[in-house]
Amino acid sequence: MAPKGKITTFAFHIHGWKQAIFQRYFPERAFTFVPMYARDNEFKEEWAGRILKVENPQIFVWSLRAPRGLRDFASKHNIAVFFIEDGFIRSVEANASRTPPLSLALDKGTAYFDCRTPSDLEHLLATYDFDSEPELLTRAAAGIAFLLETGVSKYNSDAKIDIDSLYGPKSGKRVLVIGQVEDDASIQFGCLPAITNNDLVRLAAEENPGAQIIYKPHPDILSRVRLAQSDPDDVRHLCQILTQPLPMAQAFETVDHVYTITSLAGFEALLRGIKVTAYGCPFYAGWGLTDDRQPNPRRGRVLTIEALFAGAYLLYPLYFDPQTGRRMSFEETVDSISRYFATMKVLDEPRRTKTGPRWRAWGLYGILGWRHLLTPIVSSIIARIGNQHDVENYQADPIQFFRELSNPKFRLIGRILYPFDR
Numbered sequence: 001m002a003p004k005g006k007i008t009t010f011a012f013h014i015h016g017w018k019q020a021i022f023q024r025y026f027p028e029r030a031f032t033f034v035p036m037y038a039r040d041n042e043f044k045e046e047w048a049g050r051i052l053k054v055e056n057p058q059i060f061v062w063s064l065r066a067p068r069g070l071r072d073f074a075s076k077h078n079i080a081v082f083f084i085e086d087g088f089i090r091s092v093e094a095n096a097s098r099t100p101p102l103s104l105a106l107d108k109g110t111a112y113f114d115c116r117t118p119s120d121l122e123h124l125l126a127t128y129d130f131d132s133e134p135e136l137l138t139r140a141a142a143g144i145a146f147l148l149e150t151g152v153s154k155y156n157s158d159a160k161i162d163i164d165s166l167y168g169p170k171s172g173k174r175v176l177v178i179g180q181v182e183d184d185a186s187i188q189f190g191c192l193p194a195i196t197n198n199d200l201v202r203l204a205a206e207e208n209p210g211a212q213i214i215y216k217p218h219p220d221i222l223s224r225v226r227l228a229q230s231d232p233d234d235v236r237h238l239c240q241i242l243t244q245p246l247p248m249a250q251a252f253e254t255v256d257h258v259y260t261i262t263s264l265a266g267f268e269a270l271l272r273g274i275k276v277t278a279y280g281c282p283f284y285a286g287w288g289l290t291d292d293r294q295p296n297p298r299r300g301r302v303l304t305i306e307a308l309f310a311g312a313y314l315l316y317p318l319y320f321d322p323q324t325g326r327r328m329s330f331e332e333t334v335d336s337i338s339r340y341f342a343t344m345k346v347l348d349e350p351r352r353t354k355t356g357p358r359w360r361a362w363g364l365y366g367i368l369g370w371r372h373l374l375t376p377i378v379s380s381i382i383a384r385i386g387n388q389h390d391v392e393n394y395q396a397d398p399i400q401f402f403r404e405l406s407n408p409k410f411r412l413i414g415r416i417l418y419p420f421d422r
Helices: 016-025 040-052 070-076 120-127 134-150 163-167 197-207 264-271 305-315 330-343 371-385 388-396 398-403 408-417
Strands: 007-012 029-033 058-062 080-086 103-107 174-178 212-216 257-260 275-278 318-320
Touching: 007 040, 016 029, 040 070, 058 070, 070 080, 103 120, 120 305, 134 264, 134 305, 134 330, 174 197, 174 264, 197 212, 197 257, 257 264, 264 275, 264 305, 318 330, 371 388, 371 398, 388 398, 398 408
Parallel strands: 007 029, 007 058, 058 080, 174 212, 174 257, 257 275
Antiparallel strands: 080 103, 103 318
């Protein structure tokens, strides 16, 4: 039973390292974290009944990873469901990392990147009377100016690159193609026609003959946190491929046109007055500001860039202090990021802690056990098929690492190697 005054919340697909963060960010809730990758039949046979036993429960779902039947079940029993994603300002890190998100988007409709059905963000952008709140648009204009001045983005970095040396002399039109993780949910649900990063490069080259085509792979691909689905070498003859980490704000310098599938970088290009071709249907498409290749009949209202920014950055997400969990404003958040890069100590995102098994002279990981001997062997295998980031996560907590893998075959290997619960 939840403590008095708290909302009992069943949370689906929340990784173990995120659970303490959710408890810190939402102290008004008493969470029950459903095991990762709970099967559809487990939801039907176990969790649905447990949820119904609770008075006024609510449900959190990370991204769209809900068991089949959950939406219909929640609708039938009038249970609120919130689909959760990182907000549009995520981290001071330039790549995916296990640090608390600086903002979260909670949406009762669907994840904001899901173009198949209206999200709360789409509804807000379609109906909100921005003209009646000039002070909100003034905040938006100031926010845009601040982002452009500081270079603050979704993922942030203090790296500085000489763009003239990287891109070379500009002699004509310069087109930037934004690569994404091709199996990411934002493409799966935000772009209905099938397309790869390489296809996008080919499209940009075909539509812009004689232009300099620059292809920027996703930072998670460069760091091998995520694996590429298409080989950039196949389009090397059409473009210049950026192989070093590059802050998004700097990548836009001297660029005339941006091509993207659904990336938030497309919106950040719009803020800079750059023409954007969106092959998919990201949240910022369909409002009269982008060259859209996937029509959305639900949209069509023409918005100013200030109104679009106000809806997506000021009204829609929640911002948090990563240390205390205190709710913050957009302005406080971006100011803390800029001060962090100025001092490298003001903003201190808590790093993940190693909550895995400690070495003891007894038990499963000690001298009298044997599974501690697996760690160096398995680490070397993970390094070959994954990356160093995966190795660190495995070494921090071997059991949880295998439990949270998306591939069921790898989860089965984990159950064989570590057939016990803590």
